[in-house]
Amino acid sequence: MKLNYLFPNKYKKIGWLLFIPSAIIGLATLIFEFEPNSLDFNVPAIFIDEFFGDKHFMGIVNNNILNEILAVLIILSSLLVAFSKEETEDEYISKIRLESLVWAVYLNYAILLISFLFIFDMSFLWVMILNMFTILLFFMIRFNCQISKLKKSTRYEK
Amino acid sequence: MKNSIKVERAKKNITQADLAALAKVSRQTINAMELGKYVPSTVLSLRLAQIFEVEVSQIFTLEETDWD
Numbered sequence: 084m085k086l087n088y089l090f091p092n093k094y095k096k097i098g099w100l101l102f103i104p105s106a107i108i109g110l111a112t113l114i115f116e117f118e119p120n121s122l123d124f125n126v127p128a129i130f131i132d133e134f135f136g137d138k139h140f141m142g143i144v145n146n147n148i149l150n151e152i153l154a155v156l157i158i159l160s161s162l163l164v165a166f167s168k169e170e171t172e173d174e175y176i177s178k179i180r181l182e183s184l185v186w187a188v189y190l191n192y193a194i195l196l197i198s199f200l201f202i203f204d205m206s207f208l209w210v211m212i213l214n215m216f217t218i219l220l221f222f223m224i225r226f227n228c229q230i231s232k233l234k235k236s237t238r239y240e241k
Numbered sequence: 242m243k244n245s246i247k248v249e250r251a252k253k254n255i256t257q258a259d260l261a262a263l264a265k266v267s268r269q270t271i272n273a274m275e276l277g278k279y280v281p282s283t284v285l286s287l288r289l290a291q292i293f294e295v296e297v298s299q300i301f302t303l304e305e306t307d308w309d
Contacts, residue, residue, distance in 0.1 A: 169267075170267075171261075171266065171267035173265070173266040173267050173270050173285075174266070174270070174281065174282050174285060175266070175267070175269065175270035175273055175274075175279050175281075176267065176269075176270070178279070233269045233273070234269060236269075236272070237257070237268055237269050237272040
Protein backbone atom coordinates (compact mmCIF):
# COMPACT_ATOMS: atom_id res chain seq x y z
CA MET A 84 0.00 0.00 0.00
CA LYS A 85 1.36 3.43 -0.90
CA LEU A 86 1.39 5.97 1.88
CA ASN A 87 1.95 9.51 0.70
CA TYR A 88 1.60 11.35 3.98
CA LEU A 89 4.93 10.13 5.37
CA PHE A 90 8.45 11.41 4.73
CA PRO A 91 11.15 9.09 3.34
CA ASN A 92 13.02 7.01 5.91
CA LYS A 93 16.29 9.04 5.74
CA TYR A 94 14.55 12.10 7.20
CA LYS A 95 14.07 10.32 10.50
CA LYS A 96 17.80 10.47 11.25
CA ILE A 97 17.98 14.12 10.18
CA GLY A 98 14.99 14.78 12.42
CA TRP A 99 16.69 13.24 15.47
CA LEU A 100 19.92 15.16 14.79
CA LEU A 101 18.00 18.44 14.77
CA PHE A 102 15.51 17.58 17.48
CA ILE A 103 17.81 16.55 20.32
CA PRO A 104 20.04 19.67 20.38
CA SER A 105 17.20 22.11 19.72
CA ALA A 106 15.05 20.53 22.44
CA ILE A 107 17.90 20.73 24.97
CA ILE A 108 18.79 24.31 24.03
CA GLY A 109 15.10 25.24 23.94
CA LEU A 110 14.47 23.91 27.42
CA ALA A 111 17.62 25.61 28.73
CA THR A 112 16.67 29.03 27.29
CA LEU A 113 13.21 28.61 28.77
CA ILE A 114 14.48 27.78 32.26
CA PHE A 115 17.25 30.40 32.34
CA GLU A 116 15.23 32.98 30.37
CA PHE A 117 18.14 33.47 28.04
CA GLU A 118 17.48 36.27 25.54
CA PRO A 119 20.68 37.58 23.91
CA ASN A 120 20.36 41.23 22.81
CA SER A 121 21.91 40.43 19.46
CA LEU A 122 18.71 38.58 18.55
CA ASP A 123 16.36 41.50 19.27
CA PHE A 124 14.63 42.44 16.04
CA ASN A 125 11.66 44.41 14.78
CA VAL A 126 9.39 41.81 13.28
CA PRO A 127 5.96 41.90 11.62
CA ALA A 128 3.05 40.72 13.76
CA ILE A 129 -0.52 39.74 12.86
CA PHE A 130 -2.11 40.54 16.21
CA ILE A 131 -0.75 42.91 18.82
CA ASP A 132 -1.95 43.20 22.43
CA GLU A 133 0.41 45.46 24.35
CA PHE A 134 0.66 45.43 28.13
CA PHE A 135 -0.26 49.10 28.46
CA GLY A 136 -1.68 49.76 25.05
CA ASP A 137 -4.53 48.83 22.85
CA LYS A 138 -5.15 45.78 20.75
CA HIS A 139 -4.79 45.98 17.01
CA PHE A 140 -4.12 43.91 13.92
CA MET A 141 -1.00 44.09 11.78
CA GLY A 142 2.07 45.97 12.85
CA ILE A 143 5.68 45.78 13.84
CA VAL A 144 6.88 44.68 17.27
CA ASN A 145 10.30 44.41 18.85
CA ASN A 146 10.94 40.82 19.82
CA ASN A 147 13.72 38.46 20.77
CA ILE A 148 13.64 35.86 18.03
CA LEU A 149 15.64 33.10 19.78
CA ASN A 150 12.52 31.33 21.05
CA GLU A 151 10.90 31.56 17.62
CA ILE A 152 13.92 29.96 15.97
CA LEU A 153 14.05 27.17 18.54
CA ALA A 154 10.31 26.49 18.45
CA VAL A 155 10.34 26.23 14.66
CA LEU A 156 13.33 23.88 14.80
CA ILE A 157 11.72 21.70 17.47
CA ILE A 158 8.38 21.48 15.68
CA LEU A 159 9.83 20.75 12.24
CA SER A 160 12.35 18.21 13.54
CA SER A 161 9.80 16.39 15.66
CA LEU A 162 7.47 16.22 12.66
CA LEU A 163 10.31 14.60 10.72
CA VAL A 164 11.04 12.10 13.49
CA ALA A 165 7.38 11.32 14.04
CA PHE A 166 6.26 11.04 10.45
CA SER A 167 9.15 9.53 8.53
CA LYS A 168 8.73 6.01 7.21
CA GLU A 169 10.32 3.08 8.97
CA GLU A 170 12.87 1.03 7.02
CA THR A 171 10.13 -1.34 5.97
CA GLU A 172 6.94 0.61 6.37
CA ASP A 173 4.09 -1.85 6.00
CA GLU A 174 0.49 -2.12 7.11
CA TYR A 175 1.28 -3.48 10.58
CA ILE A 176 3.67 -0.59 11.25
CA SER A 177 0.92 1.79 10.07
CA LYS A 178 -1.44 0.25 12.57
CA ILE A 179 1.06 0.72 15.39
CA ARG A 180 1.63 4.29 14.19
CA LEU A 181 -2.09 5.05 14.37
CA GLU A 182 -2.51 3.42 17.78
CA SER A 183 0.45 5.35 19.14
CA LEU A 184 -1.00 8.60 17.83
CA VAL A 185 -4.34 7.97 19.56
CA TRP A 186 -2.51 7.02 22.73
CA ALA A 187 -0.44 10.23 22.57
CA VAL A 188 -3.51 12.42 22.09
CA TYR A 189 -5.26 10.78 25.07
CA LEU A 190 -2.21 11.16 27.30
CA ASN A 191 -1.61 14.74 26.23
CA TYR A 192 -5.16 15.83 26.98
CA ALA A 193 -5.28 13.88 30.23
CA ILE A 194 -2.23 15.81 31.40
CA LEU A 195 -3.70 19.07 30.09
CA LEU A 196 -6.98 18.46 31.95
CA ILE A 197 -5.17 17.81 35.21
CA SER A 198 -3.03 20.91 34.63
CA PHE A 199 -6.13 23.04 33.96
CA LEU A 200 -7.60 22.03 37.28
CA PHE A 201 -4.53 22.18 39.48
CA ILE A 202 -2.07 24.65 37.96
CA PHE A 203 -2.85 28.37 37.97
CA ASP A 204 -1.69 31.83 36.93
CA MET A 205 1.87 32.21 35.66
CA SER A 206 2.67 28.57 36.37
CA PHE A 207 0.09 27.67 33.76
CA LEU A 208 2.16 29.50 31.17
CA TRP A 209 4.68 26.68 31.54
CA VAL A 210 1.98 24.16 30.82
CA MET A 211 0.94 26.05 27.70
CA ILE A 212 4.49 26.33 26.40
CA LEU A 213 5.34 22.68 26.99
CA ASN A 214 1.97 21.49 25.73
CA MET A 215 2.76 22.86 22.28
CA PHE A 216 5.34 20.13 21.85
CA THR A 217 4.18 17.24 24.02
CA ILE A 218 1.67 15.63 21.66
CA LEU A 219 4.41 14.87 19.16
CA LEU A 220 6.88 14.02 21.91
CA PHE A 221 4.53 11.48 23.51
CA PHE A 222 3.84 10.01 20.10
CA MET A 223 7.56 9.70 19.29
CA ILE A 224 8.27 7.96 22.60
CA ARG A 225 5.33 5.58 22.34
CA PHE A 226 5.81 4.66 18.70
CA ASN A 227 9.54 4.06 18.96
CA CYS A 228 9.09 1.99 22.13
CA GLN A 229 6.50 -0.18 20.42
CA ILE A 230 8.69 -0.65 17.34
CA SER A 231 11.78 -1.58 19.33
CA LYS A 232 9.76 -3.96 21.50
CA LEU A 233 8.53 -5.59 18.32
CA LYS A 234 12.02 -5.89 16.89
CA LYS A 235 13.32 -7.42 20.11
CA SER A 236 10.53 -9.99 20.22
CA THR A 237 11.29 -11.28 16.73
CA ARG A 238 15.06 -11.22 16.90
CA TYR A 239 15.48 -14.84 17.96
CA GLU A 240 12.64 -16.44 16.04
CA LYS A 241 13.27 -18.48 12.98
CA MET B 242 -9.09 -15.49 13.17
CA LYS B 243 -6.81 -18.48 12.85
CA ASN B 244 -4.18 -18.83 10.18
CA SER B 245 -1.84 -21.51 8.94
CA ILE B 246 1.00 -19.25 7.81
CA LYS B 247 3.51 -21.11 9.95
CA VAL B 248 2.41 -24.45 8.49
CA GLU B 249 2.50 -23.18 4.91
CA ARG B 250 5.91 -21.69 5.60
CA ALA B 251 7.16 -25.04 6.89
CA LYS B 252 5.84 -26.78 3.76
CA LYS B 253 7.77 -24.36 1.58
CA ASN B 254 10.72 -24.53 3.98
CA ILE B 255 11.26 -20.78 4.17
CA THR B 256 12.06 -18.58 7.18
CA GLN B 257 10.05 -15.62 8.45
CA ALA B 258 12.63 -13.34 6.90
CA ASP B 259 12.30 -15.07 3.51
CA LEU B 260 8.53 -14.79 3.58
CA ALA B 261 8.75 -11.16 4.67
CA ALA B 262 10.95 -10.38 1.67
CA LEU B 263 8.62 -12.22 -0.71
CA ALA B 264 5.51 -10.51 0.65
CA LYS B 265 7.30 -7.14 0.85
CA VAL B 266 6.53 -6.58 4.52
CA SER B 267 8.70 -6.49 7.64
CA ARG B 268 9.63 -9.65 9.50
CA GLN B 269 7.81 -8.29 12.54
CA THR B 270 4.58 -8.35 10.56
CA ILE B 271 4.99 -12.01 9.61
CA ASN B 272 5.75 -12.83 13.22
CA ALA B 273 2.75 -10.88 14.52
CA MET B 274 0.45 -12.64 12.05
CA GLU B 275 1.74 -16.08 13.02
CA LEU B 276 1.13 -15.26 16.66
CA GLY B 277 -2.39 -14.09 15.84
CA LYS B 278 -1.59 -10.57 17.00
CA TYR B 279 -2.26 -8.99 13.65
CA VAL B 280 -4.96 -9.63 11.04
CA PRO B 281 -3.60 -8.73 7.60
CA SER B 282 -5.36 -6.65 4.98
CA THR B 283 -7.03 -8.28 1.99
CA VAL B 284 -4.11 -7.30 -0.23
CA LEU B 285 -1.53 -8.92 2.03
CA SER B 286 -3.71 -12.03 2.42
CA LEU B 287 -3.90 -12.38 -1.35
CA ARG B 288 -0.16 -11.89 -1.65
CA LEU B 289 0.45 -14.66 0.88
CA ALA B 290 -1.96 -16.97 -0.94
CA GLN B 291 -0.13 -16.36 -4.19
CA ILE B 292 3.26 -17.00 -2.57
CA PHE B 293 2.04 -20.27 -1.01
CA GLU B 294 0.09 -21.16 -4.16
CA VAL B 295 -3.11 -21.87 -2.24
CA GLU B 296 -6.51 -20.20 -1.82
CA VAL B 297 -6.83 -17.46 0.81
CA SER B 298 -9.43 -19.55 2.65
CA GLN B 299 -6.89 -22.32 3.04
CA ILE B 300 -4.63 -20.02 5.05
CA PHE B 301 -7.21 -18.09 7.07
CA THR B 302 -10.19 -19.47 8.96
CA LEU B 303 -12.86 -17.65 10.92
CA GLU B 304 -13.42 -18.38 14.58
CA GLU B 305 -16.58 -17.99 16.68
CA THR B 306 -15.20 -14.87 18.32
CA ASP B 307 -14.85 -13.15 14.93
CA TRP B 308 -18.61 -12.65 14.94
CA ASP B 309 -18.67 -10.67 18.19
